[in-house]
Amino acid sequence: MKTNLQCFKAYDVRGKVPQALNEQIAYEIGRAFAVELNAKKVAVGHDIRLTGPALTTALIKGLTEQGCDVIHIGQCGTEEIYFAAQTLAVDGGICVTASHNPKEYNGMKFVQQDAKPISSEQLLRIKNLAETKEFPTTTVIGTVTKVDLSSQYKAHLLSYIDPALLTPLKIVVNAGNGGAGAIIDLLEDALPFTFIKLHHEANGQFPNGVPNPLLPENRVVTAKAVVEHKADLGIAWDGDFDRCFFFDENGRYIEGYYMVGLLAAAQLAKTPSQNIIYDPRLCWNTQAIVEKNGGHAYVSKTGHAFIKETMREKNALYGGEMSAHHYFRQFAYCDNGNIPWLILAEMLSQSNVKLSGLVEEQQQAYPCSGELNFTVTDAQAVLTTLNDIYSPTALKIELTDGLSVEFTHWRFNVRASNTEPLLRLNIETRADTILLNEKTAELTKIIQA
Structure with a gap:
C-alpha cells in the first residue's frame, strides 16, 4: 500500500521524528536511494542529533538489503559526506541531519558520485519508490565498513591556506552544541590560534537553543564573548556546520x-x-x-x-x-563551513586591518536591509502587484529567482520560499541608508497590505 511521505522537501528530507520520519521510513529511503542511483557503494554519516544513530542504522539496512555496500563515516557534518563522496570510490553519499531545525526533527541530505547534487526529478523518484515500496528483488546483501576520514579531511582543509603565513589570532568559536566543535579540535594543533570555545560539546538536546545563528537572539553570546576576550574574530555555525557566520572584533555580526x-x-x-x-x-x-x-x-x-x-x-x-x-x-x-574562516584568518594574519575595516567600505558603499520575511497567503499575487508598481520605471527587471527590480540608486529582490509560506525581501542601495530605510518601509507596507 502506498504511503504519503511528508518528509520529502524541495532539496532534501526533513521532518519530526517519529511522526514524519522514523526508522521504517529511513529503511525504505535507503532501498529507494540504492535503486535510483543503481548504487554499488554509498558513504553514510549522521550529525549530533539523538535520533541520528538509529535512523542511520535503519538507512544502512535499507541500502545493504538492496545490495549496496556502505562506508560508514560515523558522526559528521554534511561537508564531511561531501568530502567522502568526492574522495572515495562511492556512487553517492547521505548525511542524516536536520541542520538548524529543532531537536525533535531529523532528515537526510543526498549527493551523487563526486558530490554532485541529486536533481529534483531524482528526489521525486526516490520519494515515489519509498512510498510504493516496489523495490527490485536482490539476493545480494551489501557490506558495511567503518572508515575514519579525519586525517584526510584535516589535510584537505589546511590545503586552502599557508600555515606559515598565520599569526596568533584569538578566535571565539560557537558550535551551538552542534558538530563544528570536533573540526576545531581536529585543526587546533596545526594552527597558531587561541580558540575561546562556546557551546563546544556536541549535545543533541541543544541546551543552549537551536544552532541557528541567523536568529538574532542566538548571536548575543558570541558577540559578548568576542568583546569580553578582546578577540580578533568570532565564528558561529549551524548544527551540521555547512554554514558559518562571522562577528568582527567589536562583536558585531557581519551580514x-x-x-x-x-x-x-x-x-x-x-x-x-x-x-x-x-x-x-x-x-x-x-x-x-x-x-x-x-x-x-x-x-x-x-x-x-x-x-x-x-x-x-x-x-x-x-x-x-x-x-x-x-x-x-x-x-x-x-x-563548506570551515574553509571560509580559514581563508579569512589568513587574510587577517596578513593584513594590518581588522575585520571591521575589511568590510566597512563595502557596508557603506552598499548598505542592505538583510533578509526580511513576510507570511503571505498568495505569494504570486504579491509578486504580480510589486511588478505592476515598480517595473514601469525600473532600469532593469530580472526573473532569475523571484523578482529583481533595479533602479539607479537602489534595487530589491523578492522571492517565495521553497519550503514555507513566506516571501523573502532584500533591498540594497548605493551608499544611501536614508533611501534604504524609506524603501524598506515602502515595500513592507505594500507586502503587508
Whole structure:
C-alpha cells in the first residue's frame, strides 16, 4: 500500500521524528536511494542529533538489503559526506541531519558520485519508490565498513591556506552544541590560534537553543564573548556546520552578503581571472568586488543545487550566497563551513586591518536591509502587484529567482520560499541608508497590505 511521505522537501528530507520520519521510513529511503542511483557503494554519516544513530542504522539496512555496500563515516557534518563522496570510490553519499531545525526533527541530505547534487526529478523518484515500496528483488546483501576520514579531511582543509603565513589570532568559536566543535579540535594543533570555545560539546538536546545563528537572539553570546576576550574574530555555525557566520572584533555580526565579496576577493588574489557565482538577492557589492579584482561574476538561482550546477557550468572558483553558504571548486563545487574562516584568518594574519575595516567600505558603499520575511497567503499575487508598481520605471527587471527590480540608486529582490509560506525581501542601495530605510518601509507596507 502506498504511503504519503511528508518528509520529502524541495532539496532534501526533513521532518519530526517519529511522526514524519522514523526508522521504517529511513529503511525504505535507503532501498529507494540504492535503486535510483543503481548504487554499488554509498558513504553514510549522521550529525549530533539523538535520533541520528538509529535512523542511520535503519538507512544502512535499507541500502545493504538492496545490495549496496556502505562506508560508514560515523558522526559528521554534511561537508564531511561531501568530502567522502568526492574522495572515495562511492556512487553517492547521505548525511542524516536536520541542520538548524529543532531537536525533535531529523532528515537526510543526498549527493551523487563526486558530490554532485541529486536533481529534483531524482528526489521525486526516490520519494515515489519509498512510498510504493516496489523495490527490485536482490539476493545480494551489501557490506558495511567503518572508515575514519579525519586525517584526510584535516589535510584537505589546511590545503586552502599557508600555515606559515598565520599569526596568533584569538578566535571565539560557537558550535551551538552542534558538530563544528570536533573540526576545531581536529585543526587546533596545526594552527597558531587561541580558540575561546562556546557551546563546544556536541549535545543533541541543544541546551543552549537551536544552532541557528541567523536568529538574532542566538548571536548575543558570541558577540559578548568576542568583546569580553578582546578577540580578533568570532565564528558561529549551524548544527551540521555547512554554514558559518562571522562577528568582527567589536562583536558585531557581519551580514553574509559582505562575506561573499570578501571571500571572492581573497580567492581572486591567489587565482586571478576566475569566474565567481552569486545569488540575486543582494549583488551590487559582489559584482563590484569581482570586477575590481579581475574576475567574472555570474548570477545563479538561489539554492545549493542551482549554485552547484552553475558553478560546474562556469568552472567557477568560488560561489557565495548571502545566507552564509560558501562553495569552492577545490571542494567539488560544494558548500563548506570551515574553509571560509580559514581563508579569512589568513587574510587577517596578513593584513594590518581588522575585520571591521575589511568590510566597512563595502557596508557603506552598499548598505542592505538583510533578509526580511513576510507570511503571505498568495505569494504570486504579491509578486504580480510589486511588478505592476515598480517595473514601469525600473532600469532593469530580472526573473532569475523571484523578482529583481533595479533602479539607479537602489534595487530589491523578492522571492517565495521553497519550503514555507513566506516571501523573502532584500533591498540594497548605493551608499544611501536614508533611501534604504524609506524603501524598506515602502515595500513592507505594500507586502503587508
